[in-house]
Amino acid sequence: MRNVAPAPAAAPPLTGGLADSVFAAAERDPARPVLARRAESGGGWLTVTAAELRDEVVAVARGLVAAGIPPGHRVALMARTRHEWTVLAHALWTVGAELVPVHPSSSRDQVEWILRETGCVAVIVEDEQGVMTVGTVCARLPRLRHVWQLDAGALADLVAAGAAVPRTTVESLRRLVLPDATAAVVHTSGTSGRPMGCALSHRGLAYPCDTLLAGWAHTAAPAGQRPSVLAFLPFSHVYGLMVMLTCVRGGVLLAHEPEVTGAAPASALRTFRPxxxxxxxxxxxxxxxxxxxxxxxxxxxxxxxxxxxxxxxxxxxxxxxxxxxxxxxxxxxxxxxxxxxxxxxxxxxxxxxxxxxxxxxxxxxxxxxxxxxxxxxxxxxxxxxxxxxxxxxxxxxxxxxxxxxxxxxxxxxxxxxxxxxxxxxxxxxxxxxxxxxxxxxxxxxxxxxxxxxxxxxxxxxxxxxxxxxxxKDLIVTSGGKTVAPAPLEERLRAHPLVHEALVIGDGRPCVGALITLDPDFLAHWRTALALPGDARARKAREENALREEIARAVACANSPVSRAESIRVYRVLPEPFAAVDGLLTPSLKPRRDAVVRHYAAEIEAMYAARARPRPVEPAAWDDPDDVFRRGDGPRGSRAGRADG
Known part of the structure; x- marks a missing residue:
């Protein structure tokens, strides 16, 4: 075993809880903009100062006290990346409660399991869909006492309920929070099984943020400009949560973008200009x-x-x-x-x-x-x-x-x-x-x-x-060859037509891959072909051209590895993996077990086609099989067709 070389000096140690940074920033420079939120008109961005953020956190914290959320109790937050997420997280930490982030697209079973496993006494959801999801499992969660909905004015209700709670009560609770107290129970992405709830302390969460700020913050903006970050990845994942904390603790201007698909992120980049x-x-x-x-x-x-x-x-x-x-x-x-x-x-x-x-x-x-x-x-x-x-x-x-x-x-x-x-x-x-x-x-x-x-x-x-x-992802073929799928998947995704790739083959005679195509690039690629002939002839030529293009992507992915480690069979699926179907993690990684289960019939057909005798010369078996999913698979779709 070899140890890593030394790194730069560490940041100062934490002395309290994560919420302290909000109060310290307001004390140090109350007029400094710390958060940005979209204007209701939809055009520009409105900033929130350090003093305004502190006052909002205190007001919500008073509401949590009025609702009977004592220190050490757990509250789930099930919402997209939005301004209220940052406020609520720091309000919970202010009163010593523990945060349990839940991805908003989680299924009913996942929500029930997380809330029961962590013993949450309250859950804050974003919209009516979240209320319905939690409502179907409430009867099996005896500890759950509150369900608050952000889009129905949950923050305003909490602020109103806490009006009678003295501000000094909140201050006293905040000062009781110790660095080694649990701040959050964050679940793993669950790429190869059920997510596990990780108990993370205030000190643990602050450490990477403060260390990165101490050693790298000066590189986060052009000379003379203030650093700014556009947050769009889910805060339910530890990566997104760390980015949010780094910005709040380091005074980096933080904007929230809840939409992660479509034109919204690109528009936010152009207008917020991080x-x-x-x-x-x-x-x-x-x-x-x-x-x-x-x-x-x-x-x-x-x-x-x-x-x-x-x-x-x-x-x-x-x-x-x-x-x-x-x-x-x-x-x-x-x-x-x-x-x-x-x-x-x-x-x-x-x-x-x-x-x-x-x-x-x-x-x-x-x-x-x-x-x-x-x-x-x-x-x-x-x-x-x-x-x-x-x-x-x-x-x-x-x-x-x-x-x-x-x-x-x-x-x-x-x-x-x-x-x-x-x-x-x-x-x-x-x-x-x-x-x-x-x-x-x-x-x-x-x-x-x-x-x-x-x-x-x-x-x-x-x-x-x-x-x-x-x-857990290592593939061992029936011939005993051990293959790491990640490098093959990375090289496949380098081709602009490939949207996602999942390499499989455990216990199989050879390595295979499930491939999805990028819908936008596929549309452009199809237009750029400009093939002659009638519709039927163009369709046939288009499919052949697509087969050749994907075959080149597979050959490129295989180029650095031996034949035994290379992709020999593959299927192009008709639709991308979708987070709403439970096939992607919040960090956009495929859930291997879920994908393999979902496409079990396609995988069996892929290997069955490989095993069937073919009237070709033996040397042809040295080339990867060009196998697109056929229309006889489940759901009646036509994988392998260029129109996907």
Whole structure:
């Protein structure tokens, strides 16, 4: 085992609870804008000052006291990313209550299980749908006493109910909160099973936020500008929760965008114009796909491809220079990069609001080529690593020594090592208190002070960590070959037509993949083909062209691995995985078990087709099978058709 190299100095230790930062900010600079919310007219943004946020938090906290929410009791919050989320979280922490975030698209069974497991005494939902979901399980939750609905004026009702509660009562409760008290029970993403509730302390949640602020906050905005962040990922996930806390604790202007699909995020980027962009790899992949589609629609596809290649080459040369492995970009490359800066890169940054200088990716590893692309266009995207069990980030790219394709090095006071079987082990101040109500599961992952993460990785000689997959996700084919699916999936998703990819094959004769297509890019691709002939002839040619394009994507994904590790069969599914169907986690990762169950018939048909004798030469079996899902599958859909 090898330990990670030392990192920058740690932030000052926490002395109270998470809510203290709201009060300290109001005391220090009451007129400073700290939050931004959309104007009711829908155009611009209205700011909320530090004093206004504090007063709103206090008013809601008084309402919680009036409702009988004592310290240590748990309250669930089931809503999208919106202004009220930040207010309610800090109001709960002010009175010493424990927050239980619940993703708003959770099913009835998931909601019942989470509320019962955590023993919540109240739940705050967003809309009527949330009320109906909770209402169907209330009878089986004897501890649940309150259901508040945000869209029905829950905050105003709480404020009115707490009018008679002295402000000094709230102040007294806040001062009783200790750093090691439980602040939240946040559930894991559940990519390979039922989510587990992780008890996270105030100290644990504050540690990565304060450490990142101490070492990296000065890079979050152009010189002379105030840093700002647009929050759109769910706060029910530890990554989103960490971003919210980092902004509130660091005085970073935070805007909330509840819509994560459609045109809303792009519109919010253009109007709010953040300086720092965060997301999961899927977000950065889709932004890249949008860049490609927009360029092709404008007849500048070839120009974009050349510019993207130059961006990656320029960033790679810069990386070699800062790591002491090369002189940096040569004269010709610098000239090409300068040309594309004027003609391409500036426009790409404008689509992100025009002020973004850096970003962060989390949830799973960001591909090296994608990271180099963003660095090359002038938006350095840091790739970090963390888990729900570690209260968020435990690694970050060291400034001036960033290395794309890795998740950086350990944060101060955090130790990382890799066990002999490749599992990543972590020890540090942000490691969780345990799984709520499950001591056996807690003992299984906490071993002599080290957290067994379940992730696989490797450390290089400089202490940079690279994530290679999940232990539970490893595929062992019937021939005994062990395959990590994550790198194959990452390379598949690099193709702009591929929306999602899930590699399978455990106990099967070969590795397979389920692939979904990006609807927007597919529509553009279909238009750009401009095939001649009548409708039927065009349809046939279009399907053949699509098969060839996906075959190229699969071949590209297979290129770095041996034949035994490569994708030999695949199916293109007719629809993307949808979070509302329970196939995606809040951080947009496929839930492997759920996807495999959902498409069991397609998987069986895929391998059955592979096994059927075919009148071809044996050498043809060295090529991946071009298998699209046929119309004889369940739900009568026609996977593999170009119209999906």
């Amino acid at each position: 300086t720092y962009l965060y997301g999961v790899p899927a977000v950065f992949e889709r932004l890249y796909t949008t860049f490609v589609r927009t360029a092709r629609q404008a007849g500048r596809g070839a120009l974009f491809e050349r510019a993207a290649r130059t961006a990656r080459e320029f960033a790679a040369a810069e990386e070699r220079r800062r790591l002491g492995a090369g002189p940096g970009p040569g004269l010709e490359l610098r000239l090409q990069h300068a040309l594309y800066e004027r003609t391409v890169y500036r426009g790409l940054r404008a689509a992100l609001g025009g002020r973004v200088v850096r970003g962060a990716s989390g949830g799973c590893a960001l591909g090296r080529e994608l990271g180099l692309f963003y660095e090359g266009i002038g938006v350095f995207v840091h790739d970090g690593y963390g888990l729900t069990e570690t209260s968020g980030a435990i690694t970050m790219q060291p400034l001036g020594r960033e290395k794309s394709g890795t998740v950086g090095t350990a944060l101060p006071d955090t130790a990382i090592r890799v066990a002999d079987d490749g599992e990543i082990l972590v020890r540090g101040p942000s490691v969780f208190q345990g799984y709520a109500g499950d001591e056996q599961a807690t003992r299984a992952v906490l071993r002599d002070g080290w957290l067994a993460t379940g992730d696989l990785g490797r450390l290089d000689a400089d202490g940079f960590l690279t994530i290679t997959g999940r232990k």
